[in-house]
Amino acid sequence: MSSFVVDKKGVKRYAVTMDVNGMEYTKVIKANTLLVNFLREDLDLTGTKRGCELGDCGCCTVMLDGKPVNSCLVLAMDCDGHEITTAEGIQDGEDLDIVQEKFIEHAAFQCGFCTSGMIVSSRALLNENPNPTDHEVREAIAGNLCRCTGYVNIVAAVLDAAKEL
Ligand code: FES
Ligand code: FES
Incomplete structure (x- = not known):
């Protein structure tokens, strides 16, 4: 279990560290933060789209340790210590894949x-x-x-x- 702090409102926030597109990030997040929201709002990686938020449309697909997942169905906390690749991470620097x-x-x-x-x-x-x-x-x-x-x-x-x- 990740370490946590309690914010002013008494909500527990957890420290998570993950490799996203080859860069390591550590952020303090709520336990119910979805991976899609973590990527878009905490890391500003808005290439990952948010559509149905029900696992039906696939527009939020990212790779989790190389496997495609619907990031609207994954808790960011569960990605602690894992590797994520988003649409931004598919290309090689300035070069398109x-x-x-x-x-x-x-x-x-x-x-x-x-x-x-x-x-x-x-x-x-x-x-x-x-x-x-x-x-x-x-x-x-x-x-x-x-x-x-x-x-x-x-x-x-x-x-x-x-x-x-
Ligand atoms: S937003 Fe539709 S599957 Fe995730
Ligand atoms: S939904 Fe418009 S290009 Fe696929």
Whole structure:
């Protein structure tokens, strides 16, 4: 259990330390702070989107120790000592990741609200399986809902990225 302090209102706040996109952060947070809110509000990493907050839409997807998770369903406290990768951490410094490049090339987004989560899920897939089939790509992004594109260009972008890995 992380160490805690009690604030002026008598609420316990816990110290958590986690590696986010290769940087170590220590913050003092409430026990019920969701990972999505921790990333967006405590770390200003607003690339992770907040949609349904019910685990249905996938726009809040981040990697937790390399595995995609819905960050609206994870308590930040439970990430103490773990590694998080957000959409911001997919790219390499100023250089876009190949998945990001292919999303642009294939016009795999319209409003863009699902895009961060889609790219995180796609990247997690390619890290595990650099040569996926069309079906495997669709399975990997099954938890990421897109209201705009019809998925065809998204799947094409991921398959094309795989070819260049
Ligand atoms: S905001 Fe997390 S799944 Fe929709
Ligand atoms: S691009 Fe609009 S929801 Fe996917």
